[in-house]
Amino acid sequence: MRIDIVTCLPTMFNGFIDQSILKRANDKGIAEIHVHNLRDYSTSKQKNVDDYAFGGGAGMVLMIEPIDRCIEHLKSQRSYDEVLYMSPDGERLSQTISNGLSLCENIIILCGHYKGVDERVREHLITREISIGDYVLSGGELAAAVVSDSIIRLIPGVLSDETSALTDSFQDDLVAPPVYTRPAEYKGWKAPEILLSGHNAKIEEWRFDQAVKRTQQKRPDLLKEE
Ligand code: SAH
8 A cells, every 4th residue: 555645744654654553554565655845846936835825814725726636646657445534524533434445455645734625625626624622733744644453453464463454443343452561460450360361262252241341431422222
């Protein structure tokens, strides 16, 4: 998979791309993220990418031209499954959406900034709009990082334990059961004995019960009535 992120703040992705899961995915040649600076696609002398909103009002708007030139350039190199725009009024990101996106070959993610992007970008260049929640961020960069991470960790071979992503919260409409590691007892606080018993079937049963209990307590909305 290849993700191309289009942003006016490319350095925001530095630490994110060269660490942990994303670095591993990149090193293994499974997924790569490329970050594109909108300013490189500006035709103005000052490399402007934003301007005042028509009709007045506070806040700058990202202009269509640099965005269109960047996306056109990318599309001339390969075809894209989706051109995503990060937006607070988009579809709310969920595990189901991430599962679907993880099957894509090439994705562009456009990050807005300031007041957002010229509406014509959304009308003509974007295939899907995604929100990471009902709150407003200063820019789409953190949202693009969240979406990229949630997608890339699902691609087989990225996580060292292949089954790990499948046993995470939400994959089966349940949250994940509690986990423990050494020491088995700390300050008198004990890990459940069943987990140390070696009875795999019983452990799985315990985990399932715990996942159901925890979902009832924390996220009863996930337990849909059939
Ligand atoms: N004026 C806009 C908010 C702009 S915030 C409004 O009221 O809807 C600036 C940029 O941050 C947006 O263009 C978007 O790319 C990004 N952003 C802000 N909140 C977001 C969220 N919850 N999910 C995804 N992207 C978000």
